[in-house]
Structure formats: C-alpha cells, structure tokens
Amino acid sequence: xxxxxKSGKFSANINTVEIGCGDKxxxxxxxxxxxxxxxxxxxxxxPKVGVEITDFGLENEPEFIQKYYEGCATVADMAxxxxxxxxxxxxxxxxxxxxxxxxxxxxxxxxxIVKDVAAAVDVPLVIAGCKNVEKDAELLSKAAEVLEGRxxxxxxxxxxxxxxxxxxxxxxxxQVVGAESxxxxxxxxQLNVLLSQLGVSSSxxxxxxxxxxxGYGFEYVVSTMQRVKAAALSQNDGMLQMPIITPxxxxxWGVKESMASEADMPEWGDVEQRGIDMEVETxxxxxxxxxxxxxxxxxxxxxxxxKLVKELV
Numbered sequence: 001x002x003x004x005x006k007s008g009k010f011s012a013n014i015n016t017v018e019i020g021c022g023d024k025x026x027x028x029x030x031x032x033x034x035x036x037x038x039x040x041x042x043x044x045x046x047p048k049v050g051v052e053i054t055d056f057g058l059e060n061e062p063e064f065i066q067k068y069y070e071g072c073a074t075v076a077d078m079a080x081x082x083x084x085x086x087x088x089x090x091x092x093x094x095x096x097x098x099x100x101x102x103x104x105x106x107x108x109x110x111x112x113i114v115k116d117v118a119a120a121v122d123v124p125l126v127i128a129g130c131k132n133v134e135k136d137a138e139l140l141s142k143a144a145e146v147l148e149g150r151x152x153x154x155x156x157x158x159x160x161x162x163x164x165x166x167x168x169x170x171x172x173x174x175q176v177v178g179a180e181s182x183x184x185x186x187x188x189x190q191l192n193v194l195l196s197q198l199g200v201s202s203s204x205x206x207x208x209x210x211x212x213x214x215g216y217g218f219e220y221v222v223s224t225m226q227r228v229k230a231a232a233l234s235q236n237d238g239m240l241q242m243p244i245i246t247p248x249x250x251x252x253w254g255v256k257e258s259m260a261s262e263a264d265m266p267e268w269g270d271v272e273q274r275g276i277d278m279e280v281e282t283x284x285x286x287x288x289x290x291x292x293x294x295x296x297x298x299x300x301x302x303x304x305x306x307k308l309v310k311e312l313v
Contacts (some may be wrong), residue, residue: 008041010033012241013029013032014232015202016029019124019152019153020090020123020125021149021150024124026090026124027045028045028293031045035290035291036287036313043313046313049090049309051091051296052297053079054095055094062272064275064298068081069081069082077120079093080121083123087302087306089306090124091126093114093125094128094250095114095127095129095139096130097109098130098132098136099131100132110139111139111143114147118147125147126295129156134161137161140154141169144165151174153178154176155247157179158181159181162195167198170195170199170204177195177204177206178206179207179242181209181210183211183224185227185228185240188209188224202238202241206243207245210224211248212251213251213252213254213255218285222285225244225289225291226290228244229290244291244292244293245293248283248295250295251282253279255278257274258275258279276300276304280304283305287305
C-alpha cells in the first residue's frame with residue numbers, strides 16, 4: 001500500500017506586512033505552512049535579515065565591528081555601510097542612548113540622528129527604542145512623525161505605552177507598529193487585542209514575542225513562538241496571525257560567551273568567532289521556530305543567515 005503524506009498546508013495565513021517603500025521595500029508573512037515547510041506549500045515571502053546600529057555609533061562596539069565600519073565618522077555613515085552589507089534586507093537603528101538610567105540623551109538629539117539616517121539610506125527602517133517605556137513612548141512617537149511616508153517600523157509598543165506609540169505610529173503617521181511582549185503567548189495576544197481596540201489594523205502590526213540568547217532560557221522562546229504559529233495557523237486565531245520580528249543582536253552580544261576576553265577564557269577560543277556563533281545559532285533557532293525577520297550585527301552573521309534562508313526557501 002503506497003504511503004500518502006499528509007499535507008501540512010493550513011487554510012489560515014500569517015498576515016502580510018510591508019516595511020519600507022519603493023523598490024527597496026520588504027514583505028514579511030503571508031505563509032500558510034510552518035517555518036520552512038516549503039514541501040507543503042510555497043513560501044512567497046522569505047524571512048528577512050536586518051542590521052542593527054545604535055545612536056552611540058562605534059563607541060560601544062567591539063573592535064571587530066568597528067573594523068567593518070572603519071572610516072565612518074557619523075551614525076549616518078554607518079547606516080550607509082550597514083545597508084550595503086551582504087545579505088541585509090533592512091536597517092535597524094536602536095536609540096539606546098535615550099535610556100534615562102544610562103546616557104539619557106535628549107529626544108531632540110536622538111530624533112536628529114533618526115533624520116540623518118533616514119536621509120542617508122533608502123532601505124526599510126526599523127527604529128527601536130531604549131527599553132524604557134516612558135522614554136520610548138516619547139521617542140517612538142516623534143520618530144513616527146519625522147519618518148512619515150517611509151512606512152517604517154517602530155519597535156516597540158508595550159502594554160505600558162501602546163496607546164501613545166500605537167496612536168502615533170499606527171494611526172497618525174501610518175507606520176508599522178512593533179508589538180513587544182515578554183515570552184508569553186497570552187501576553188502577546190492581549191497586546192494585539194489592545195492595539196486592535198485602539199484602532200490599529202492587525203495587518204499593520206508585527207510582533208516581537210521576546211527572545212534570549214541561545215542557552216539562556218531559550219526553550220521558553222522556542223515554545224512561545226511555536227505555540228503562536230500553531231494557534232495562528234491551525235486555530236485561525238486572528239489576534240496571533242501577525243508576523244514575528246526578533247532582535248537577536250541586542251541579546252547575543254551581551255552574554256559572557258560573546259564578551260569574555262581570550263585572556264580571561266583562553267579555553268573558549270577566539271572571541272569574535274564566539275560572538276558570531278552565538279548570533280548565528282540564535283538567529284537560526286528563532287527562524288525555524290517561527291520568526292519572519294531577525295536583526296543581527298556582525299557582517300558574517302548577516303551573510304550566513306541570509307544564505308541559510310535562501311537555501312531553505
């Protein structure tokens with residue numbers, strides 16, 4: 001008796017979301033199969049890879065990242081080189097210096113950097129906050145205003161500030177809203193419901209359901225992403241059908257495996273290679289778990305993950 005494989009194609013789809021405009025715009029989501037299940041149905045919109053830079057420029061970057069951006073005098077100069085990186089689909093500018101518990105840069109200074117970067121590149125933009133909900137409400141709302149017409153993503157609206165960020169990004173200036181929750185399917189759905197009730201279209205929302213570096217409670221990340229995708233596709237849950245974006249770089253380059261010097265940990269080997277390995281392993285894992293876009297930092301990581309996606313889709 002012949003074996004007849006059961007199709008894993010679902011009648012439901014992940015929402016399709018465009019970021020950017022013109023020839024460089026990207027489209028994520030739209031699939032009706034589990035990640036990379038191209039044997040069940042075509043995946044028209046392959047996962048995308050972004051490059052992260054911050055308002056600090058080269059100030060806090062390791063030597064090997066600084067080497068790639070050699071000759072860049074400003075953040076806008078770095079943006080140009082990041083946008084030209086092999087395998088890069090979009091650019092993420094993280095406004096890290098806005099943190100009141102850190103550098104506490106003014107909103108005016110940071111928004112000027114946003115303007116400079118936007119003027120320097122024509123690739124899709126993701127503007128990420130400083131992880132302080134009050135400051136991010138101010139920063140991301142203003143960024144949405146100055147980027148009007150760019151169809152940028154503002155990352156991220158959280159439960160504490162979704163009204164401010166969602167109203168500015170999703171309603172007033174027609175940008176894409178990044179909805180961030182803390183590795184919990186119920187919290188992710190609740191935030192999406194709140195944004196929907198605010199009036200933000202579900203087709204204009206991308207989720208960051210949370211992440212961690214591989215090995216750091218990462219099983220919770222994987223299980224959350226898998227449950228979100230299963231509910232979206234098999235249960236046709238419209239409040240979980242938004243694509244997922246995962247900021248990998250900001251997690252993996254801060255762990256000891258990526259930071260400990262070779263003098264302190266000679267048995268761990270080359271520090272740059274360790275950082276690349278951590279970034280690639282984490283990015284690959286979240287992609288096969290359901291992420292539709294990842295944000296990375298090292299040029300080798302970006303090229304490697306981009307090649308992996310092309311081979312699998």
